[in-house]
Amino acid sequence: MNDVFTLLCASNVVEAQRVKASLEENNIFPIIKDESESARLAGFGSTPMMQQVWVAKSDLKKAKSII
Template structure:
């Protein structure tokens, strides 16, 4: 089975963590993508500290109610 994810939000670590907690309260378990950390680990620089919050495509509309 292949799950399809959709981008819900891009923002600062603090905002993403707050939203992640709110989503988990309504039984939506998001994935946080941090390209800045990935770039740092690979030895590259990254200009911003922005994270992306991804949710299952089937839960996107329910998750949008928290934005």
């Protein structure tokens, strides 16, 4: 995933969804990664309610200007 996408930000669920909506309004389609859900399903503890917003490397500059 790191070859094509890069981490834009990591934040709480509400903020991550706000960022996602703003990006999508500008034709940037991010990937939301929720490691807490993956950890929960695997039986491990994690920081609850945190998500990462990933965008294509080619969209990074535009995405940063939006957020």
